[in-house]
Amino acid sequence: MRPNEREDQTATWSSPMRECFQHCYLVVGLTAIRLFLLAVSVPAQWGELEETEIHGHTMYTVFKAGDIPAIFEPTFISVAEADDYYYPNEPLVIVADSNEAHAYSTWHLTDHLVVNDRLGGRMITVTW
Amino acid sequence: MWRDALVIEDIETRSLWSQVTGECISGKLEGKSLLLFPSSLTTYVEFKKQYPHGKLLAKLDKGPPRSPYDLYFADDSQLGTFGRVDNFERLKGKDIVFGLRLDGKQVAISQDYLLERQFAVLKQFSPPVVVTYDAVSNSVAAFSLPAQLADSSDLTLVDDRITLNSGRTAWNARTGQLLSGEGSNLASRPITSAFWFAWVSFFPETELLK
Numbered sequence: 001m002r003p004n005e006r007e008d009q010t011a012t013w014s015s016p017m018r019e020c021f022q023h024c025y026l027v028v029g030l031t032a033i034r035l036f037l038l039a040v041s042v043p044a045q046w047g048e049l050e051e052t053e054i055h056g057h058t059m060y061t062v063f064k065a066g067d068i069p070a071i072f073e074p075t076f077i078s079v080a081e082a083d084d085y086y087y088p089n090e091p092l093v094i095v096a097d098s099n100e101a102h103a104y105s106t107w108h109l110t111d112h113l114v115v116n117d118r119l120g121g122r123m124i125t126v127t128w
Numbered sequence: 129m130w131r132d133a134l135v136i137e138d139i140e141t142r143s144l145w146s147q148v149t150g151e152c153i154s155g156k157l158e159g160k161s162l163l164l165f166p167s168s169l170t171t172y173v174e175f176k177k178q179y180p181h182g183k184l185l186a187k188l189d190k191g192p193p194r195s196p197y198d199l200y201f202a203d204d205s206q207l208g209t210f211g212r213v214d215n216f217e218r219l220k221g222k223d224i225v226f227g228l229r230l231d232g233k234q235v236a237i238s239q240d241y242l243l244e245r246q247f248a249v250l251k252q253f254s255p256p257v258v259v260t261y262d263a264v265s266n267s268v269a270a271f272s273l274p275a276q277l278a279d280s281s282d283l284t285l286v287d288d289r290i291t292l293n294s295g296r297t298a299w300n301a302r303t304g305q306l307l308s309g310e311g312s313n314l315a316s317r318p319i320t321s322a323f324w325f326a327w328v329s330f331f332p333e334t335e336l337l338k
Contacts, residue, residue, distance in 0.1 A: 088171065100182070
């Protein structure tokens with residue numbers, strides 16, 4: 001299993017969501033909207049897509065829960081350790097407050113789409 | 129995919145959430161919204177410089193030095209979900225914009241605009257928002273100006289610093305940290321990088337700087 005994965009992973013947010021909407025922050029800072037490319041070229045082996053109408057627009061269910069592993073318990077490395085894992089021009093999403101800064105590679109996030117994290121004690125969800 | 133963007137599901141309630149707006153579009157929490165958290169875009173080499181004590185998401189290995197979507201990004205004919213046609217006005221569908229949503233208003237700034245100027249002050253918002261851009265690292269960030277500076281006319285960008293009063297007051301253009309003069313750090317604001325076709329799909333009335 002790769003780091004930052006768990007067996008029951010899905011591209012979803014962790015619980016408790018009932019309270020989360022008041023306390024969770026969504027980071028859409030990056031070209032997250034670009035991600036629909038996954039639906040642009042649907043492989044033939046996926047077969048027919050499920051379509052659902054929501055607020056007058058069609059939602060296409062491209063992936064089932066679990067197909068893309070979200071990250072629920074992210075682990076981090078320091079800048080000093082990162083040279084072995086990151087390229088100089090590798091694009092990053094940055095979230096920061098006065099005390100800490102977290103960075104997420106968009107190349108890496110392509111494989112996960114969602115990271116459930118905490119910053120400054122606040123729950124955040126980073127999407128790409 | 130919904131409106132050419134990702135839909136996210138939460139485990140506990142199985143509600144569905146729009147990645148673009150943070151709103152719950154279906155399920156038990158429909159109508160609720162998550163708060164957008166400020167973030168910025170940059171490169172690893174720039175992050176090391178600005179945040180030497182920062183942390184990076186661990187990964188198994190370095191991987192290939194490219195995005196798996198490079199071909200998609202380079203192909204202007206591929207838009208949206210299942211064959212959307214590029215008949216967009218104001219910009220081409222695959223043009224990159226940086227968008228802000230504040231005070232019920234939406235403003236998008238084309239990448240070409242920022243490539244030329246590296247800097248924009250948006251007085252449509254109260255307080256005004258300053259957007260900084262570095263073409264080398266493709267770094268973009270947005271900050272709210274203190275209310276007392278709303279009418280300042282000599283705000284400018286010099287050597288990766290937002291400066292005021294002929295440089296006597298300056299902030300780091302990437303982090304908003306106060307570097308000199310009186311005042312405090314600038315507050316970050318959420319800014320979204322997107323293809324024009326996706327942004328205008330969600331926000332058809334958006335103002336555009338190009």
